[in-house]
Amino acid sequence: MSQLAQQLASGRFVVTAEIAPPKGTNLVSALAGARKLQGVTAVNVTDNQGANMRLSSLALAAQLQQSGTETILQLTCRDRNRMALQSDLLGAAAFGIENLLLLSGDHSKFGDHPDARPVFDLDSVQMLDMANGLMAGFDMAGKRLDGVPRFFPGAAVNPAAEPFELMFQKVTKKVASGARFFQTQSVFERGSLERFMAAMAPLRAPVIAGVLLIRSAKMARFLNANIPGVKVPQPLIERLECAGDPMAEGLAIARETVGWARELCQGVHLMTLGHEDHIPEILA
């Protein structure tokens, strides 16, 4: 059982962070970045995040896992059909990777290969079903596996999405398809998080709230314009704009969000985008 699974089961507040594989084969800074993350429960390894082509998330996660860092392997439906997804999951299991974050994935249009053919052979619900099938010893064709993987599959959610009921019906499906935990899109408003957590209560799936370190008003505007599902509210942008030290203000905002998560959720997922050294301050 992964540490993440254990800690969530025991009701301990978990902290996750994330690392993006490099563009190229130089793993030095990714591995150094991971070492700075000591103290977090597990590290998400992103999969061609934002549809930008990088080294495979499985390769970096395998390296990290073998050097003693627990990972959460992110896998999207955008770049692989059902056969490739199954092979990669079996490969992940062979490297001792248990935690999964199974995603649809941002559309190829957003990244550096906009001419690529988006795959989306499965959606995230179907991928969860598939992962649970593998755990039960069968592939999607119903063929028996020689050696059965053990996973702790998770899913993503945007708790502030509207229409709420429409978003939530998919959350319900994901739980029914074996999502054992959720990591959320960046949270910016307490109100929407409260509403989401109230709806989650009967489903009993732990929620790890996404906290994004926004370093300036300019960055907030960039995120709003370019990152699907991220919507920094105007009042927060104004706070950053008026602040004498926007970075300190960004850290304060992140700290407040962690505070809400401590009250309402089962953990936080910190997205510090290269500023991992600030994590202790955000958690303080």
Added chain:
Amino acid sequence: MIISELKPLEELQQALSSCDKLFLVGCAACATACKAGGEEEVFKLQEWLATQDKEVTGSVVIDEACHIMRAARDLRHHRNAVQDADALVVLACGSGIQSISSNVEKRVVGGLNSMFLGNVRRFGYYEEMCSLCGECILNETAGICPVTTCPKGLLNGPCGGMTDGCCEVDAEIECAWRLIYERLQAQRRQGVFARRVPPKNWSRRRQPGRYRLTNGGR
């Protein structure tokens, strides 16, 4: 209908560089309706070819260029003009172009790029609503196709990129899943939301598609 558009003229120029005498073919069905390969466009092409010092030996607008036998018949009626030409230039969809190329030994130059099976929203404005997936889910989705109108073709509800009910890929268009949800609600039906939709059977869409009516259908 099949939506198509004229290829960039520079590309056509290149494709025709070694041909002096050309026979032109249009299509009276889709290509006419979307103003890419009807009488008018064939005439315009002829005018442009004149500026390129090409000779046009003749032209025909075939009823439905995708009908292989009809295309053959129409070409036979213009046998001499076709014989005279170095190549045929076809203003029809890729299907129509291949009806022609399967009927003549001569070189065939396609003049159009074919884009999608489109609905006409209003004159000159076309939208793709069906991508011919071979396993239609519309009866469960209140008549709105997620396979096509969701850019990711998701089958179990919206992705995390839906923002205020609009699509992550194009903020100008409404998320297909929001539209499905609202219309099902208005009809007081659960529809597709009642079940987890299993992965799609893409073998229904294996290329190249072949279909044969038996005993006049089922």
